[in-house]
Amino acid sequence: HYGRDVELRQDEDVLDTWFSSWLWPFSIMGWPEETEELATYYPTSFLVTAFDILFFWVARMIMASLHFRDEIPFETVYITPLIVDPQGRKMSKSKGNTVDPLELMAEYGADALRFAMAHATTKGRAMRTPTTQLEDARNFLNKIWNMARFVLMQLGDERPDLPETVTEVEDRYILSRLAATVATVREHLEGYNFNLAAEAIYDFTWHDVCDWYLEMAKVRLQNGSDDGAKGVLYHVLKQIVLLLHPFVPFITEEIWQVLGEDPASVSIAPFPESRATDRDEEAEVAISAFQEAVTGVRTIRVEVNVPADVRVSVIASTETEYVSGTLGATGPALEAMTGSEPWQLVADRDFEPPPGSAQQVFPEFDLYVPLADLI
Structure with a gap:
């Protein structure tokens, strides 16, 4: 040298x-x-x-x-992975390209930062600051908080047990999806796939619970009948809090304290176990048909610009027994979630709809919305 x-x-x-x-x-x-x-x-x-x-x-x-x-x-x-800057460079004080986590927490909250990092982190060498995921995480936590407020408003001081026998199809559905989610989350955590565990909880909470089950349960609760919906709602809320706690400890601890549950802190409560007896493929298939039906009517309303305050008529033609049974059993929820009059069910897929009807076709049924009086 x-x-x-x-x-x-x-x-x-x-x-x-x-x-x-x-x-x-x-x-x-x-x-x-x-x-x-x-x-x-x-x-x-x-x-x-x-x-x-x-x-x-x-x-x-x-x-x-x-x-x-x-x-x-x-x-x-x-x-x-390492957090890198937008140009893919390793962060360092000398380069001045660091991100202050305290500033991110001040803007989005500590829980949102934790969940976004878990949600965005994959097994790799580098990742950029998950700005989009931070916003999504903050919205997700707002969703959880509002869901908890709704459930607690329905319960008051009551803390009902999960019914021994669950008969309503939407209750069976959400318990089945919960059991599947718990099993998935445990599998991903044990395999250190934290992003996939976070994704599973996110999908279950936002879509299965908030988008569908809560909306269906609201109809039953508004009718004033306690047919087990409160017990299922409370059980699902507790399980979501337990599943989320490793990711978002602050909001889950706050909700746990409001619930007044034992043990004194959610941090020492047992992590959920998947109950195989809750898996119910029949209920999941039935609610899938319900979701298709609601989505179909909503699509028609958007495509033809039906005003939100106008109630439409809906005709469903099907020759499949579980579809007709599901649509018949969930009539009030269908009407509330689609802004419609009571649905007409026809056991013939060759049914001739009224002239000027909008149509949505699904594998097991067809939907028709007569528009002659609306356009």
Whole structure:
């Protein structure tokens, strides 16, 4: 390198700046003393880190642990991606391209930041600040808060148990979807797929619960009949709070305190277990037909610009028994969610609709909305 032989000598006053980090897994437990903490908590099982310090820290912790303790300090290393700037560069103070998480928390909230990071993080080397996911997460938490307020308004001081027998198709449906979601979330958490776990909770809460089940339950609750809807609503709300707590601890703890549930904190409550007996494919298929029917009528209303305050007539023709049974059993909800008069069910798909009717065709049924008096 210098064009001649040079004697190299290591400086005696320089120490590896990572030396103390090598010892971290056991030194913080009181080592070299054989403390109670060391006997209890070492070795650990799981380490979270980034790929850029695998050699500087992770490998050296393993070497030091093998040297001083004759065993590895952890069994699993979970490597997270680095947050990079919009140009894909690693963030650093010298470049001035860092993002202050305190500013993000001030704008979106700590829970929204946590959920967005979990939702956006995949198994890779780098990711950009999830701005879109931050906005989505904040909206999602608002949705959860409003859902909890609605349920609590319906319950008052009542804290009903889940009914022993559930007969209404929408109740069976939401309990089936809950059981499937719990199983999915547990599977993804055990596989360290935190983004997929967050996505499963998001989809269940926003779509299955808020978009569909709450709207159907509202109709029953407005009629003043307590046919088990309150018990199912309360059960689903508690399970959502428990599922979400690892991701959004603050809002879930606040809701848990308002519920007045045991134990005293949701952080020490058991994580949900999937109840296989709640899986109900028949109910899920039935509600899928209900969703198609509602979506079909809403599409017709939008396409022909039917005013929101105008109630339409709807004719459904089907030769499939479960479809006719579902549409018949959920009549009040169909009317409320589509702005329609009581539906007419026809057991003949060759049915000739009134002239000037808009049509939506589905695999098991057809929908017709007469428009002659509306256009």
